[in-house]
Amino acid sequence: MPKVSSVIVPYASYLRVYEPLAAFPEPERGHWDRYARRPDRPSYQDELRRSLADLLPVPPVPVPVHESGDAFVTEVDGVLCVCPWRTRLRGWLALGELAEEFPAPVLDALLPPLVRHQATQDYERWLARNPDARPWIRTSTWQVPLNWFVLVSDEEREYDKGPGESGHDAPLLRYRTPMVQARRRVARALRTLKDTIEEGPLIDGLLDVGRWLEEFHPRSLVELDYGGLVHVLPARELEGDHSAADVAEGIEALRAGDGTTAGEAYGRLVERWRAVRDRRSAN
Numbered sequence: 385m386p387k388v389s390s391v392i393v394p395y396a397s398y399l400r401v402y403e404p405l406a407a408f409p410e411p412e413r414g415h416w417d418r419y420a421r422r423p424d425r426p427s428y429q430d431e432l433r434r435s436l437a438d439l440l441p442v443p444p445v446p447v448p449v450h451e452s453g454d455a456f457v458t459e460v461d462g463v464l465c466v467c468p469w470r471t472r473l474r475g476w477l478a479l480g481e482l483a484e485e486f487p488a489p490v491l492d493a494l495l496p497p498l499v500r501h502q503a504t505q506d507y508e509r510w511l512a513r514n515p516d517a518r519p520w521i522r523t524s525t526w527q528v529p530l531n532w533f534v535l536v537s538d539e540e541r542e543y544d545k546g547p548g549e550s551g552h553d554a555p556l557l558r559y560r561t562p563m564v565q566a567r568r569r570v571a572r573a574l575r576t577l578k579d580t581i582e583e584g585p586l587i588d589g590l591l592d593v594g595r596w597l598e599e600f601h602p603r604s605l606v607e608l609d610y611g612g613l614v615h616v617l618p619a620r621e622l623e624g625d626h627s628a629a630d631v632a633e634g635i636e637a638l639r640a641g642d643g644t645t646a647g648e649a650y651g652r653l654v655e656r657w658r659a660v661r662d663r664r665s666a667n
Contacts, residue, residue, distance in 0.1 A: 402466060404460075416468075527660060528657070566606040
């Protein structure tokens with residue numbers, strides 16, 4: 385495996401879909417079948433470190449020249465499931481969102497206009513040949529979007545404090561749920577929200593993530609991972625973070641016509657995630 389940078393992982397969360405091998409056409413299916421048997425598969429942090437290493441050259445490389453042949457692998461009820469990295473595609477998509485994250489002078493200093501223009505042209509040519517392409521991984525920096533929590537339940541929450549607890553070399557906070565369950569929760573939440581509140585970011589975000597989930601095999605696994613956020617949040621905050629339970633409580637309260645309880649649940653969420661975003665400003 386190529387040497388990667390040892391830089392600390394960025395503060396980002398991830399929404400991943402693991403599809404069963406049967407969902408992939410040949411010859412890709414054969415590639416992932418062989419890949420899953422490798423003992424030296426890279427880890428979550430390896431993916432991030434490789435991406436960060438591309439930003440070190442001058443000028444930086446915002447999008448890999450070649451698509452990654454790596455993936456995350458897990459087993460669900462005896463079925464091998466794969467989540468391809470698709471680092472190049474995700475790089476292009478992230479590049480398109482940078483204008484919303486940074487003022488133009490800052491963006492130009494980070495990635496010169498010529499570099500961004502070339503990457504955009506490359507993406508447009510590639511997309512013309514691959515119009516149905518979609519990523520298996522979504523990323524969000526310095527937060528977990530509230531609409532992601534709709535997909536999971538508090539009973540599916542996995543929290544590991546890190547070294548010495550369960551063999552992990554870092555803290556871990558994630559949720560894993562079957563695709564059919566995630567889709568069912570999205571549909572139910574959308575019905576409630578459309579009946580009780582005006583159009584807004586939560587509904588728009590749910591519609592978007594719901595359409596994305598429909599692109600995958602019904603026997604897939606959905607994973608919400610706090611990723612690099614575990615490195616910036618104190619252990620006591622991670623341990624007490626039950627955002628999925630707060631989201632579920634708020635939606636159920638709206639369904640029952642209990643605006644007070646819904647407002648209290650929403651208030652807890654806003655306070656928790658505002659504190660996380662405030663750390664971004666402090667850095």
